[in-house]
Amino acid sequence: MLKRFVSAILISAPLLTLALGSVSIVRAETPSSGTVSIMYFNDGHEISPVVDKLGTRGGVARIKTLIDGAADEKIVAFGGDLGGGTLFGGVFKGFPMVEAFNRIPIDVANFGQHDFDAGSANTLELIKAAKFSWISSNLVGKDGKPFGNVPTYQLYEKQGIRIGVIGLTSAMETTTPDSAVKQKNVIEAAKLAVDQLKKEQNPDLIVALTQEPVEDDKALLQAVPDIRVVFTEEEAEEKSFVYEVDGAVKRYIFAPQGNMGSIAHVTVGRGADGQLTLSHEFLKVDENIKEDGALAEFAADYQARLDQELGKKIASADSGLPYGEHHESRFQETAIGNLIADAYRDYYQTDIAFANGGGIRASINQGDFTLKDAKSILPFGNKIVVAEVTGDMLLAALENSVSAVDKVAGAFLQTSGLSYAYNPAKPVGQRIEQALVNGKPLDKAGKYRLALSNYMYTGGDKYTMFAGAKTVVGANEALTDFELLIAYAEKKGVLSAKTEGRITVNGFADVTSDHWAAQDIYGLSAKGIIAGVDVTRFAPLEAVTRGEFSGYLAKALGLGRPELETALGWSGAGLSEQLTREEMAVAMKWAYAKKTGKTPVSGSPGDTTFADDAMIDPVARAAVSELARDGLLSGRPDNRFAPKEPASRAEIAHVVWVLANR
Template sequence: MIKAIRGAGIALLAVFFAVSFSSYPNNVHAENNDSGQAVSFLYFNDGHEIGPVTDKLGTRGGVARIKTLVDSLKGEKIVAFGGDLGGGTLFGGVFKGFPMVEAFNRIPVDIANFGQHDFDAGAANALELVKASRFQWISSNLIGSDGKPFANVPDYLVIEKQGIRIGMIGLTSAMETTTRDEAVQQQDVIESAKKAVDKLKLENTDLIIALTQEPVSDDKALLAAVPEIRVVFTEEEAEDQSFVYEIDDGKRFVFSPQGNMGSIIRLDIRKDQAGNVNLSHEIMKVDETVAEDGELARLAAQYQQKLDEELGKTVAVITGDLPYGDNHESRFKETAIGNWIADAYRNYYGTDIAFANGGGIRASAKKGNFTLKDAKAILPFGNKIVVAEVTGETVLQALENGVSGVDRLAGGFLQVSGLSYTYDADKPAGERIAEANINAQPIKKDAVYKLALSNFMYAGGDNYSMFENAQTVVGPNEALTDFELLAAYASKLKTVDVQTEGRIVVKGFADVTSRHWAHAAVKELTGGGLMSGVGEGRFAPKISLSRGEVQAAASGFLDSSVSIWEEIGLDGTDANAPVSREELALAVKWLYEKKTAKSVPAETKSPFEDDTQISDKMRTAVAGLSKLGILEGRPDNKFMPKENATRAEFALLLWKVAGY
């Protein structure tokens, strides 16, 4: 029966296929000139889309605008791409990176580092991308099965321009989140960096730059471990802005450009007569204000037309929107789209249960006509859906792994079909599954179940190591891809009408687990009714605090309806207006004095470096609460008085005042 269904699905599909930015004023760009020893280093990354991306954040990116900006800069320059030009989106999943290589050849790019998504279609595909490139790839920590650098690319590179010798290394982490392939292996980032830098020391370089694909926290650890590296260009932290981090009093930097090629980081490198290398930087926005290069705009349009022709056929009608979540709900709670996808896997193979990892769901399904393009946008990685026989104990281990990173919105969270489970976010990782049932009965550890899941998870991706001893029923060589199964299931249904139905129950808050710094405060305050979440399983600790939330908490805290904002002389008429950190300090001072009948110490100066930026009216509150140990600053001993206070910060302050 499985073979008959699979054949029907293949035949069906064969028919269808016939920035705002952050920077620092003391490091502004000075216009380059053709004389003297000077070179500009231009860096961008996250090249999943050949054309501009337009969404709720605005318009950004596109190879045609990148080329315009690169061409606009005169003088010596090095153009570097930081990684991820294949996979991750519909365009990347369909074309597997080759259009981007074609475009980068024309810009031209000089050097590129690998991102993990460059291996989404396998190491063999990545090797073909390297072969098609007229620019130089490097990697200091990815090796092939022969123990040599992957694709025989150099582990470091030195480029000399205008008498300035610039050494570069390339580092890639998170390879466990892409297709598992023995033809490429990730080695330790820091140890690999040390080895590459040791070689660069013999090259008489003036500056060492690291191109990385890893979180900024890891970049900072890299700089601490390898002092010879002066500049790190890393992966994107956000889609709507770029980030610049000054390290060691501004002597070293970490640069993170905007996602989807939304910005270019320009680093101007100058060498004076004494041999000193001076750096300045600029963030160049790649938005609608930048004219498109005609040749590359035509190339992008050709590929877009090809994409539309191949994937534009309607397969079903959806009765209502199926969002995957503006707040990544598919990574911590049940979603209708997650149910639909997992159901598609289970229905096709007739298995007992099915898993769909939330991180693999990359787009929403809109009400109305549903096309293959929509299916591919939702599941762009092209993972094969395999079938295995697993024990109940293995299922429970997988569920525990799935909820172990909910506070980080880790992609391994499991959307499910054929089973239900409850997890408690207040418990430590490894002990969170409170209940798990199949057919309304508790999972039996020694029972054997047929499970449909992606080959990505089955091979150990997202730390799913528990399937090592499972019995394979349908392997990747005979399996269909995830988006093909979703399209086939949609076509079978004709009308798609799915809802959440209690398959996953969340206890506590997934974004404020037991390891969060405000966990105790949030648990006590929400348990006592002084604060509440913003939906199932979500407290939103980083969201800006509103005046209405402070008023509601204050009323419950003091059992009084008096207006706290009138009492402290601030405007509280707009309940949705955000509260700044210095305003919150004044409010908490008032709450403390009302609750304890004690006065906050009348200090006139706070211990924070930015004390002078605190308004005179608020400084006493900040200083006094700080002396009491109630109020703390943010990193680098700064209070950041004008920034919006967060819900977690308020929860912690109120908790301290209450004396829980």
């Protein structure tokens, strides 16, 4: 039984987020009769397991093993993205994944944005190849009817339980622009689909498969209370997440790991009172799961075909050109970004070339550079067009490029022929501080020939400023990004790109003007009290050690660091341990008293106003209570103090800045 893969814990909270790594979690609600399993996974870019620094995960052969292991009746659902986005998806355009899902088999699939990367005509062929049902409640064709004539919902009746499933997809602007498919408003479409489902089928349970951020899923549940379960897209490669939402009945949002790294398994039954019962778990799809033999052979055959097709050497690289462990191509200049932009500009001999950082998906290793390498780096196959644009359009494009750097958005521009400086601490639309074209100031009224992807040129990633530009080389006659990179590599023979000051970041890319601790972080940075983790990142969510915190406090308040650490009992190896939030409070109280000779406004040492007060260590509770009452300390969302959790770099910057200015 699948229960052998999980551990059970008791959970109770108005809104609880669980980040699940190697541990699976079950919510226990005991049914009195037969049960139905809903098994959901998504992000199927790779047919074989992904093996990287995060470990081993995914693979269709392991997915089948886990699904076959469910003993009760089941509904198997896929959430979207089986084509595009990676080398495998770009080469085979989703067809091997459809065949694999036919063999598992799955019952129903929602569309992901990447399922349209090769164009809607390709998506229609994927629908034809599927033995399972695609559904969409909000994607329509030119005729206003559901795209591909797929159903707007599916109804499954098992064990006397009627389960309705709808499908919702947002952010279609992030895939290949195609007039043959249109995205309708997700919430409005969901309301219509749910009303239709209730009227026609009278379901006991309504489930939504979504391709949208979790915050949008929460808004969906708020707007459409008849939806009880949402299965959504991945939030991380290494973790699964479940959000529990209290109401008349408990509702859930499930986000399994990316690259099919886990399966969300929800068991539906009826209690003795006739009401539905739900229990849930996440099943890890890792090396501990035995592969189904037939599907493992099927996947291996496709991997061999991929290697054979793309193994040809076309150049050599004299050094590695990393994409970036932290997705650096999405917020700063990278050597690989320069290489790609140079390839576009060189082929068309334009003044400028843009390469969007989100389109760069892999690194170049030192040594042989092959077709496989080129396709891995640029898997989407975007057409690179040429347009005559104005300086005003270029400036607007640069502002759009840096408008969401803190979110590591794919719109960030790598450039050739143009250099720019931006300040993330300034408001959106005012962040570009300098722009030079071939070393000369950008002429807003001037005209320039620009090479860029057709995706951006037609408005993708909010690049709408080119609407009035003159097309010089259109998509019909343009070559793909992949082809231009190959042509440039063959021409060069040896790839030796480097960073050379094309993009300057005046601040921290991950701390923008609207960050809650921006003033504190930049204030301490200006005084030399705290620095970034590198030249462009502050890493506000990263944890700090006790030793780091004591150093910041001592420097900011003019205190003796040895005295502070001795008073707190921190020494030796203990200084390298992560600082918890309750330890932060104790240290703050001591430092405040040492600096001012006063203690914070006294509150009751026995309690605080935080919802998780009982979790605070008695030694720390008085410090938390007094500092909070005096406005020196605050909690996290939902009125939690989270005493045992590590303090983040943004949080310690805030409290150090507050103390320094008292």
